Amino acid sequence: EDKGYARLLGKLSMKWNEKQLNDAFNSLKDMLNKGPNWNLKLSGKQFGNAFNYLISRSSCKEIAQKLDEKQLNSALNYCMDKLNDKNEDLYIRINYIKLIISNKCNEQQLNEAFNSSMDIFNDKNNDEDVRGGCAELFGTIA
Numbered sequence: 019e020d021k022g023y024a025r026l027l028g029k030l031s032m033k034w035n036e037k038q039l040n041d042a043f044n045s046l047k048d049m050l051n052k053g054p055n056w057n058l059k060l061s062g063k064q065f066g067n068a069f070n071y072l073i074s075r076s077s078c079k080e081i082a083q084k085l086d087e088k089q090l091n092s093a094l095n096y097c098m099d100k101l102n103d104k105n106e107d108l109y110i111r112i113n114y115i116k117l118i119i120s121n122k123c124n125e126q127q128l129n130e131a132f133n134s135s136m137d138i139f140n141d142k143n144n145d146e147d148v149r150g151g152c153a154e155l156f157g158t159i160a
Contacts, residue, residue, distance in 0.1 A: 091127070094127055094130075094131070098130060098131065098134050101115065101134060101135075101138065101148075102134060102137070102138065104143070104144065111145075111148050111151075112147055112148060112151045115135075115148070115151035115152065115154065115155055131155060132155075132156070135152040135155050135156065136152075138152050139152040139153060139156075
């Protein structure tokens, strides 16, 4: 039944403005028990809502395996931005670290992940669990 709502949202969303789509998406995500298996072209805010929802509900490895190289680059850049956002939910920040760890990053991506994680790790104002996740990321990069 929930997948039917998702399909309906996908069809209807092509005619909605951004506020309508955000409202509908937020209602839908509250109803779903598992990450949806459907794709929509989302605006920046909608993408953020969807990505945060999926990252909090799904296996990071499963998400990473479904992305092509361009999508993976976009996702990693988004993850790095969110990882550095101290206002972001702690659990989501840790899942961003796990998503980065679960990927086979190229050298440039590894350097960016390392540098960003070093900044977070060295900042004593960051949560201990997030700093621990960064330490785990260092081990993976090494």
